Amino acid sequence: xLIQRDIIDEIEPFLRRKEYIAVVGPRQCGKTTLFEMIxxxxxxxxxxxxxxxxxxxxxxxxxxRQFEDDPVSFIESYRREERRTLxxxxxxxxxxxxxxxxxxxxxxxxxxxxxxxxxxSSLEIKAKVGSYMVGRMLTFKxxxxxxxxxxxxxxxxxxxIYRNEKTLLSGWLNGERIKxxxxxxxxxxxxxxxxxxxxxxxxxxxxxxxxxxxxxxKILGDVYNSYVLKDIKGLLELDTERSLFLLSQHLAxxxxxxIVYQTLGRVAELNxxxxxxxxxVLNETYVCAGVPPFFSNRQKExxxxxxxxxxxxxxxxxxxxxxxxxxxxxDGGALIENAVFIRLMQVKQEAERVxxxxxxxxxxxxxxxxxxxxxxxxxxxxxPYTETRVPRGMVSFITSFKPKRALVLTKDYWGMKKISTTDxxxxxxxxx
Numbered sequence: 001x002l003i004q005r006d007i008i009d010e011i012e013p014f015l016r017r018k019e020y021i022a023v024v025g026p027r028q029c030g031k032t033t034l035f036e037m038i039x040x041x042x043x044x045x046x047x048x049x050x051x052x053x054x055x056x057x058x059x060x061x062x063x064x065r066q067f068e069d070d071p072v073s074f075i076e077s078y079r080r081e082e083r084r085t086l087x088x089x090x091x092x093x094x095x096x097x098x099x100x101x102x103x104x105x106x107x108x109x110x111x112x113x114x115x116x117x118x119x120x121s122s123l124e125i126k127a128k129v130g131s132y133m134v135g136r137m138l139t140f141k142x143x144x145x146x147x148x149x150x151x152x153x154x155x156x157x158x159x160x161i162y163r164n165e166k167t168l169l170s171g172w173l174n175g176e177r178i179k180x181x182x183x184x185x186x187x188x189x190x191x192x193x194x195x196x197x198x199x200x201x202x203x204x205x206x207x208x209x210x211x212x213x214x215x216x217x218k219i220l221g222d223v224y225n226s227y228v229l230k231d232i233k234g235l236l237e238l239d240t241e242r243s244l245f246l247l248s249q250h251l252a253x254x255x256x257x258x259i260v261y262q263t264l265g266r267v268a269e270l271n272x273x274x275x276x277x278x279x280x281v282l283n284e285t286y287v288c289a290g291v292p293p294f295f296s297n298r299q300k301e302x303x304x305x306x307x308x309x310x311x312x313x314x315x316x317x318x319x320x321x322x323x324x325x326x327x328x329x330x331d332g333g334a335l336i337e338n339a340v341f342i343r344l345m346q347v348k349q350e351a352e353r354v355x356x357x358x359x360x361x362x363x364x365x366x367x368x369x370x371x372x373x374x375x376x377x378x379x380x381x382x383x384p385y386t387e388t389r390v391p392r393g394m395v396s397f398i399t400s401f402k403p404k405r406a407l408v409l410t411k412d413y414w415g416m417k418k419i420s421t422t423d424x425x426x427x428x429x430x431x432x
Contacts (some may be wrong), residue, residue: 003153003205005034006346007142008041008177011050014138015042015087020107021116022129025142026286026311027227028219031118034055035089038116040432044084054078057091064095071102075110080364083233085112100132107136111329113216120231120285143286144203144312145185146346147195147339147430153208157202158194161187165431172425173405185428188412194265195430196326199339202314213323220318221314227285235281243268246336247278251288251308256334256366259290262397286311295366296401302358309341336382336429337366340409343432344378363396382429383414390424396423 004044007023009355014021015038023031035055041126043046056078067074067090079086093099101133103115129137148166165185170180185191201207201216204223209347210216233241247268251259265275283289291305311333317323326332344354344367352371358364367378390398394406406424415426 002033002037003145003149005030005037005142005149006146007034007140008037011038011140012041015046015114018114019135020103020114020133020137022137022139022141023116023118023142026122026144027120027231028204028206028223029142029144031120031142032091033205035091035116035118035369038336039087039089041134048087049080049084051080052084054088055089055091058095059092068371071106072110075106075113075115079113083112088113088282090115090117092118092119100129103129103135104132105271107133120227141345143342145205145208146203146260147198150198150203150208151194153205155194158187158190161191162431165428169249169425169427169431173407180416180425182272182416183414185412185414191428191430192412195339199313199326199335200317200323202312202317203342204312204314207314216314217318217323220314223315224318232281232287234287235285236278243270243274244278246393247275248282248287249319251282252310252316255338255408256307257305257333259300260305287315289345291354291356291367294357294370300359300361302360307356309338311342311345313338313342333380333382337380340367340378340380340429340432346424347432357393357397359396364393365397367432368397375401375403377401377403378409378410379407379428382409382411383419385410385415385426387416388417388424388426390419394424395419398424 011021023034024043025031027379039055042053043050054139075086076089079351080089093262096102106113106115130243145153148159148162151162152246168178168180172180177333183342185385204219205220208217233244236244238244247264250267258429261272261275265272268275268278270278279290288308288310290308292306293302295301295303316338322329326335329335341354348354348369349371355368355370357368357377365377366380369376369378377394377397379391391410394408398406402420403422406422408424408426409429409432410426412428413426414428417424417426
């Protein structure tokens with residue numbers, strides 16, 4: 001079952017350009033399937049002859065060796081006719097040796113070829129491509145299913161509801177004048193049920209498409225064993241995965257919290273240099289990431305240690321060995337906050353950066369999107385609302401920075417309030 005991925009809309013305009021394209025993201029997030037969809041799009045929607053779109057995986061070591069030995073001849077071997085653009089989709093490009101240098105040779109010497117590559121680690125893609133493809137390659141980040149894609153995989157009516165309400169929310173975020181809703185969301189019971197299930201099991205496509213919870217748990221276990229223990233252990237050149245396991249499990253407990261390096265190092269049995277190296281690799285391989293603090297006054301605001309979040313909540317819950325329902329778990333609020341982090345990473349523009357804000361006096365806002373001098377605060381309040389009560393931390397941020405707009409994500413409530421010159425929107429978190 002092929003589920004249309006939103007990233008295709010991002011990539012599509014760039015298929016006409018000369019630059020090559022790299023798609024990076026965690027293993028099992030659907031990159032190979034994405035290439036199959038791009039091939040179908042080129043053939044069916046763009047009218048590209050089917051023989052001019054070739055999908056090749058470098059998991060086939062024979063093909064990998066051919067590319068490494070003579071990349072130009074390898075590329076030309078797939079061309080059927082001169083003066084027709086060849087689209088070559090190279091899956092698992094991270095396996096190549098000196099791949100960037102070879103791609104540059106092809107880019108500079110072979111005409112009428114458009115190459116797309118995938119990789120399961122931005123660290124490896126950077127290492128393979130490096131400075132050779134600066135200005136010659138565009139990189140897109142791919143994540144597991146968003147909530148919209150999750151709905152698309154089996155809840156079509158609710159995907160239509162989501163799409164309609166998201167259009168309303170996106171319009172407001174983009175500065176459009178729209179008539180905003182007020183009060184409880186009409187569809188909140190069903191949408192909340194689906195969203196909480198999505199937050200428990202996450203968005204890995206194979207997990208979403210599995211019918212039973214037993215299957216889902218087995219797939220998450222396979223992702224962990226083949227991905228964390230194999231790929232990351234190899235990147236870090238570890239003899240044992242003990243410290244990696246201890247670190248990953250402790251980070252899973254800490255989502256939404258500011259990390260304390262001394263504590264992490266003690267738990268994982270790592271010195272500071274080793275700890276920073278482990279955290280960097282976990283970030284580059286899309287396991288988890290640190291969100292840095294936003295500050296303008298070092299005397300009053302936190303400026304150093306980041307908060308930690310995972311790129312897939314199901315993967316995080318598997319590490320916690322807790323797939324329980326959100327209303328029954330003490331980390332339910334943190335789990336929803338983590339899901340919001342994932343969504344912000346999916347939708348943020350290239351120039352935007354995601355931060356959190358906290359003062360030394362205790363005022364805080366969960367997320368701050370920063371683009372140039374513009375800031376946009378986002379607070380997650382996963383509880384029933386009956387009126388537009390702006391959280392105190394958000395009020396403090398608005399007073400200090402005077403953003404044009406601010407967003408409070410609720411469990412099921414729509415509303416609007418103005419504080420000074422700032423418009424504050426209240427919206428159900430599942431429509432983000």
